[in-house]
Amino acid sequence: MTRGxxxxxxxxxxxxxxGRVVVDQLLAAGxxxxxxSRRPSGAGLPPSVEVASGDLTVPESLDAALQGxxxxxxxxxxxxxxxxxxAARLATHANRVVFLSSPHxxxxxxxxxxxxxxxxxxxxEQLIAASGLASxxxxxxxxxxxxxxxxxxxxxxxxxxxxxYGAAETAPIDVRDIASVAARALYEDGHAGGDYVLTGPESxxxxxxxxxxxxxxxxxxxxxxLSPEEFRRETAGTWPAPVVDMLLAAWKxxxxxxxxxxxxxxxVTGSPARTFRRWAADHAAAFR
Numbered sequence: 001m002t003r004g005x006x007x008x009x010x011x012x013x014x015x016x017x018x019g020r021v022v023v024d025q026l027l028a029a030g031x032x033x034x035x036x037s038r039r040p041s042g043a044g045l046p047p048s049v050e051v052a053s054g055d056l057t058v059p060e061s062l063d064a065a066l067q068g069x070x071x072x073x074x075x076x077x078x079x080x081x082x083x084x085x086x087a088a089r090l091a092t093h094a095n096r097v098v099f100l101s102s103p104h105x106x107x108x109x110x111x112x113x114x115x116x117x118x119x120x121x122x123x124x125e126q127l128i129a130a131s132g133l134a135s136x137x138x139x140x141x142x143x144x145x146x147x148x149x150x151x152x153x154x155x156x157x158x159x160x161x162x163x164x165y166g167a168a169e170t171a172p173i174d175v176r177d178i179a180s181v182a183a184r185a186l187y188e189d190g191h192a193g194g195d196y197v198l199t200g201p202e203s204x205x206x207x208x209x210x211x212x213x214x215x216x217x218x219x220x221x222x223x224x225x226l227s228p229e230e231f232r233r234e235t236a237g238t239w240p241a242p243v244v245d246m247l248l249a250a251w252k253x254x255x256x257x258x259x260x261x262x263x264x265x266x267x268v269t270g271s272p273a274r275t276f277r278r279w280a281a282d283h284a285a286a287f288r
Contacts, residue, residue, distance in 0.1 A: 013075030021179035066093035109253035165251035
């Protein structure tokens with residue numbers, strides 16, 4: 001494929017934690033980028049990005065943004081009601097779609113707990129398949145960046161992380177690796193029909209993850225085990241209860257077995273997935 005003649009890639013969720021990095025990686029590869037935004041004036045994207053107005057909840061608002069695009073990076077950030085109309089529009093205008101989904105089909109107990117987001121993702125995947133559009137499904141597991149939301153405030157305040165299920169193992173993935181796979185699926189041929197489960201390269205308990213962050217900032221961080229009931233009390237009013245229930249069920253289900261680990265990042269990009277230790281070192285300032 002000659003990149004100088006490439007049609008623009010439309011990126012939805014372009015200011016989110018995955019979409020924003022996808023934008024950067026597409027630009028680095030010389031791919032023209034168009035970003036969908038409900039508020040174009042506040043998108044804050046690089047000057048070379050064409051920012052188009054549009055909203056997934058108003059399917060007809062996408063028509064102008066889809067004109068002349070080659071591929072679409074789809075991050076669903078809306079209720080599911082308009083998904084059928086959006087899928088139909090994508091199939092009319094684009095050559096391919098790369099959809100950011102989740103590993104809800106993966107036969108590991110961590111991914112098999114009741115999860116409303118997984119139900120949403122499965123429905124959109126069915127719509128994309130029925131549209132006949134060439135597609136690639138990206139399924140990242142646990143994001144390494146979740147630990148910023150979970151633990152950064154506690155670590156900045158002191159030397160203890162209070163959290164449930166310290167022995168539960170996950171394989172945290174760096175958002176840069178998710179974006180690398182997505183970007184290649186958007187501009188390289190050969191990814192149509194790809195169903196890519198993405199994880200970090202190693203299974204680590206939550207205790208080990210906290211210890212790794214401590215190493216990155218030069219401090220010894222203790223892990224204080226909370227019971228599920230204590231965790232529910234401490235997050236009440238600040239976390240949605242369904243999210244708390246989902247996480248507790250997933251962590252409990254994986255006790256006693258290693259996390260599900262894939263080599264997909266290396267298989268697709270030619271470079272191994274970044275370790276959690278590297279992620280922690282690169283983000284140490286957020287925990288200091």
